[in-house]
Amino acid sequence: MKNKKTESNLEDLNQKILVQDEIMALAKANSPRLLNKFRLIYPDFFDKLSAIQPNLKNSELIFCIYLKLNMTTKEIATCIFVTPKAIQNRKNRIRKKLNIPSEFDIYKWFNEF
Numbered sequence: 431m432k433n434k435k436t437e438s439n440l441e442d443l444n445q446k447i448l449v450q451d452e453i454m455a456l457a458k459a460n461s462p463r464l465l466n467k468f469r470l471i472y473p474d475f476f477d478k479l480s481a482i483q484p485n486l487k488n489s490e491l492i493f494c495i496y497l498k499l500n501m502t503t504k505e506i507a508t509c510i511f512v513t514p515k516a517i518q519n520r521k522n523r524i525r526k527k528l529n530i531p532s533e534f535d536i537y538k539w540f541n542e543f
Contacts, residue, residue, distance in 0.1 A: 457499055460509050468495050478543060483527050490527070493520055498540045 449471055456464040465488060469476055479486060479494060486494070496506045503517045521536055530539050 453495075454499060457496060457501065458505075458509050460511075464495060465492050475543070479528070482529065486527065490524060493524060494540070497521075497524070497536060498543070500537055500541070 453464070453468055453471070456467055475494075475498065476491065479491065493506075496509070501509070503514045503521070507514045507517045524530075525532065525536060528539075530536055
C-alpha cells in the first residue's frame, strides 16, 4: 500500500516538473500559448491578481507570469526582445498597479502570492 502511495506521489511530482518545464519553455520562447497554459494550470494566480487589480492587460499578466517564474530582468529582456531598462520600468509599473511596496522584493511578493 505504501509503495503505491509513493509511486503516486512520484508520478504527481514528475507531472508537476514536466508542466513547469513546459511553461518555462513557452516563456523563454515568448509563445502566445503561455498565458492560456498558465491560466489552465494556475487559475488561482489570475483570480488573486484580478482581486487586486481587475484591469490588467494580457501583456501585464504575461509579465506577471515571468516574475512568478522567477526569471531575471536580463532573462525576461532576452525573451521579449527589449532592453533590461525597459524591464525595470515594467517592474515599477506593475509594482504600482499591484500596490507592492518599493522596499519589498517583487520576486518574493510573487512567490508568496
